Amino acid sequence: MRTEPFTGPDGARIPVVRTRHWGRLAAALVAVAVAGWLVYLFAANPRLHWGKVVEYLFNDRILAGVWVTIEISVLATVLGLVLGVAMAILRLSHNPVLSGLATLYIWFFRGTPVLVQLIFWYNLAFLFPELVLKIPFTMIGLKWDTNEVMTGFTAAMLGLGLNLAAYFAETVRAGIQAVDHGQTEAAYALGMTPPPSGCG
Incomplete structure (x- = not known):
């Protein structure tokens, strides 16, 4: 990094002037103006009664629904993370059967719309009444009655968790494969051992 001032052939100091980017400034002003216009459209719209919005926003049923959403999100994320790590390990396995099944799982759950998966789990009793x-x-x-087990909460948690697992699996797999070979050699030098030949 240069710290001394720029000088010309005669030794005179050359002032450094920052280049002004007028195009960036104009684009920023346009973006701010559009954003402000959109905010004004919603804030000043006579069809939106903000008092009612606040009233319903803090309604007990709305707050209960928010809590259920948080519960489903946390449980689905935990399920997806645990299953995703397992799928990533199977995906990297040298066993062609395990690797193929993990690849099929990831392909199916990433390639199917989440809404379709949620509808399937919620209507599982159509295929399996018990x-x-x-x-x-x-x-x-x-033996359990499927309709009693597969409630809306369970279907949402299972559907989102299994879908997240497919995405987590690819993220974990990419992270494992991104480890430099030198890091693997360093792990061996520290006494760590490779996984069994059938699993890794």
Whole structure:
């Protein structure tokens, strides 16, 4: 970085003047004017009664819905993160079956609209009226009514969580593959071991 002043051939100091970018200034002024105009359209619109907006915004039912949204968001994110890390590890596996299944999962859940997935989970009882978990070839197990299990809350959490898992999986996979080879060698030098040949 240059710290000494610029000088000419005769040793005289040359002043440094910042270049003015008039195009940037004009674009910024236009953007601010458009944003201000849009704010004014909403703020001064006679069809919007702001008193009613505030009244309904803090209504008990609205606040309850906000809390449910936060719950679903947190649970779906945790589910997506845990499952996404597992899918990323399977995706990087040398086992072609595990890697192929993880790739299929990621492809399906990233390529299908989230709304379609939510509708599917909410209407799961159409395909499976009862959910059965039992020991194969025996009558020992548990059975649930699908409509009682797959409520709106459960369907939303499951649908969003499984969808997020596909995106988290690709993010984690890219992060793992971005680790420099030298870092891997450094880990080996510290005594860390590679994963089993069937998993990594």
